[in-house]
Structures are given as structure tokens and as C-alpha cells.
Amino acid sequence: MDIIKGRVWIFQDNVDTDQILPGYAMAEPFNELGKYAMKGSEKVDFAKRVRVGDIIVAGKNFGCGSSREQAPVALKEAGVGSVIAASFARIFRRNAINIGMPVLEVDLREHFNEGDTISVDIAKGLIFKDNTTFYAAPLSKNALATLEAGGLIERVRKELGVEKRW
């Protein structure tokens, strides 16, 4: 997996899926979801200002609430390269990995300022800023296998042997 490089966006604890993608936007076409990324949060103009590769650095329980996969899809569509949080809600973490968006667990809010440029080595769980390296909890084998396949759908195709037939 490539190294992801981008600017830091800081969010605090318990950013729930209603903040990441408000309920009213859930019926929007999937390729339009990026416009609503973080629209329910305190950073209402996030979707307009975010650039490709930017990285969300958040507190604990990121993505709590509903199971809507539209939430990580909205972040991915908006250009977010990765989310690094102190902890994730279970379903959000699985959804992000299943659509091929890497997430890492470590609390780095005190170490970064909004707008700092950092880079992330997902496979190794390392985060770099200037000359400093930070260590995240390693991803499970399962999660890495899914990310390396490019998401769960690609992984299932491989396991079912569908890729050979098409």
C-alpha cells in the first residue's frame, strides 16, 4: 500500500455518523455523498475545504451511531486519505476497511495542529511528521488482507474464484 500524505483535520471524541453524514443526505446518489462529508459536525464547510489525501485526526469512538456505510464513503468521496483516531466504533471501522479506506488507532491530537502535513504508512502502522515517527496499533491480519485486496468486494471475488471467470 502506498504512503498517504496530507493535511491534518482535528476532531474530538464521539464524532458520530450523523455528524459525518447527516441522515437527510443518506438518499443522495453515492457519488454525491462527498459534498455532505462532515456537514453535521462543527466544521460544516469541511467538504468544500478538504483536499485529496487529507487526514482526519480524531479522539475516541469515531464513527459511533448508525451502521450507514455512506459515512466512510462520504469521507472517501470527499478525498480523505485516512482517519487516525484514538478509537473507532466497531461498525464504522469495519465499513471503512471494507471500502478500502485505511484507519489507524492512536491518539495524536496533542501532537498535531490543524493544517500540519503528515504522512502515513498504513501497512506498518506508522505516522510521520517532520522527523518524528508515531506508532499506531497494528491492523489485524484480516483488515490488512482486505485493504491489500482493495476492499472486501475484491477480496470476496478472489475467494470465490470469480475473478478468473470474468
Next chain:
Amino acid sequence: MNIIEKHLAKAADLEKVSVGEDIRCKVRLVVAHDVTGPMAVEQFAKIKIEEVFDPQRVVMVIDHIYPASTVQARNMHWILKDFTKRYGTILYEHGQGVVHQIISENHAQNYGDIIIGADSHTCTAGGYGVIGIGVGSTEVAAAMATGTIDLEVPEVVEVNLTGSFKPFVTAKDLVLTLIGRFGTDGLTDKAILFTGPGVRGLSKDERMTVSNMGIEMGAMISFFADEDKDEGVAQTVAIELSEIIPVVACPYSPANIKPVQEVAGTEVTQVVAGSCTNGRLSDMKAIAEVLRGKHIHPDVNMIVIPASARVYEEMEKHDYCKVIRDAGAVLLNPGCGPCFGAHQGLAADRDVVVSTTNRNFPGRMGSREAKIYLASPVTAAKAAVHGRFVDPREPSGGGEN
């Protein structure tokens, strides 16, 4: 092994499983709704196979935005209709009710079966002894193809219940109390196992209310066991039901729990009663009994939503519908209603909502400024009558009912 591990081992065809182990389990049912289903359909199409693993085990329910409030919402219905026609799966498309209620009424499962659903409240099934696990759309797509799900065996936290509730205290007060105690991430990736003599006194409706909100503590599974006690659990918490008091979750978190006494007097502008948490017949009965012969406060809107058409029909057989209408409340069609902020009763900045639903995060029902309090049906109905919170146990709160 505890009972949850035994069920998971059976579904994985293993003799034994242990905490943290990655296992692949067979699933009994795969479920989605009109908000998560279309993405599952799109993802399933990318797998490029001709059949789902078993059409009779794939169930979709149009409950979140029905009748459609936007053209786009109706397009989502069509995606599910087309999929159903093509693959021969099961679809509830005429407003029969909320997915978790429909599954409990129409799709009998065996004790310990696993169902996965693209809805976080799939854990509701734990209330009737089925392992319900909430997932996302892509995982539903994968399971529609394979009939399996990859899981890590969760640590189990046992909640041992004794005694019984005092009057005007309900299962909702119990689960809100637990959420206040564990926090919104206190049980992330874990399973909750309810045991003890107190379980026997709880009805299926009550158990479903409790299991439903397991996800509000981050849990993967929220399961009621037949056992009085279990072994091989990480932690046991003892709860004496007679010590539970009426509580509410204050803005803006389901874990911000206070006794109703402490918020008594707070003015209320809208009351929402229903949902997969509290939209069953016993909940509707509790509401009707508070409203009987009374009228809601002139400054309050009250919206009542049965969880299913069957619940609605039972309400008609009794006189609950008439009682609720006569009290000045509005009865909506079975479904999710305004719970998640898409339609049918959104809140503005100035609104103070008392809701029997499951979440009160900022913006959950509309404006980020609106204040949502989560409460039991009896506490909510009494707030509707008085236009402010009252302790349901107080005679002034209609406790004489």
C-alpha cells in the same frame, strides 16, 4: 465457553473458540433496508455472480423513508424492488414496519442463530435469543454472496439481573442506566450477555428494548440467555431491577443519563413515541394508558409510530388508536418515522424533543441546536400531557394511573 461462544463455535463448525480468534460463521439471515440496501445491491453487483447464497435468507425492508419523501428516496425503493425481482429474495415494501420488528414477527429463527443486518440496531434480535450483528452495506453484499461473515470472537460482559421493576419503571430505564454506566464506547467490540432470575420477569418486548440499545455502548452483540449464570465471561455486573429509577438521556449523548426527577419542569415541544426501541404493543399500551381521557399540552406535538403493521392492528383491536387520536396526538404509518432525521417530524433550533427512540446526537432529528431527550414511553407520554418533564412516579405526574 460461555453461551455466546458456544453459539459462535457452532456457526463456525468449530469445537471451541476463544476471545480474539478470527472465525468465519454461517449466517441464518442477511438483512438490509432502504437506506443501506441500495449500496449493498451496488456492491453485490460488483462481485458479478448470478445468485445470492439462499434467496429465502435475504430479507430487505423498506422502513426508513416510506412513503418516499423525496424522488431520490423513491429511487432507492426501486433499486430494492429490481434486486428482489432478479434474485428472488424477500422484500417488505408496503410499510409493514421497522426491519427489526418484521424479522422478529415473520422470520422465526432458532436459539443462537446468527443474523447480520446493515443496520446498527440488528442487535435487537438478542432480545429473543438470536445473535444479531450490525454491519455495513458492503459486508451485507459479501454475505449475500457467501452466506458467511468473518468475526473476531468478542469478550463477553455478563449483566446479571435480579428482582423486578417498581411501578412506572421500564426496560428503557434499565438500558439507559446501563449506557450511562458503560458510556457510548464502553463495550466496543464486546458482547453483552443478560442472565439471572430477573430475566424471567422481562417480556420479549422488554428484552428487545434492552438488546436494541446495546449498540449505544458500542457492543457487537446484546444477548438474553436462558441461563441463570454463565461461565467464561470477562466481567459480571449485577443489577437489581427494583433499584432502577426513571431516567432520561439528556442532549447530546445517549450516555448523558439523569434521573427524570432532575429534569422535572423542563419544557417540552415535541414527543416522539415508537421506533425499533419502543414501538411494540406493550409500549403503545403504556402510551395509551397515560393518554386515556386526557389531552396533550397545547404547546406539544406528539407523534406516535407503531413498529409494525401487526402492532398497529393490535392497537386497533384494543382502543389505543382512538385514545391516542382523541388525546390530540398524530398516528403515523409503521416505520422509522423521524427517529433519524429524514422526514415526518423534524426538529428546529427551538425544539425540545422527548423521544422513545435510541439516539440524541446533535442533528439527529433535524437541527443541531434542537435538544433531544431519550425516555421511556410512560415518561414521554406524561411529558406530552404536561408540556414538561414530570417524574412518572409522582401523583402530580399522573402516577395515580
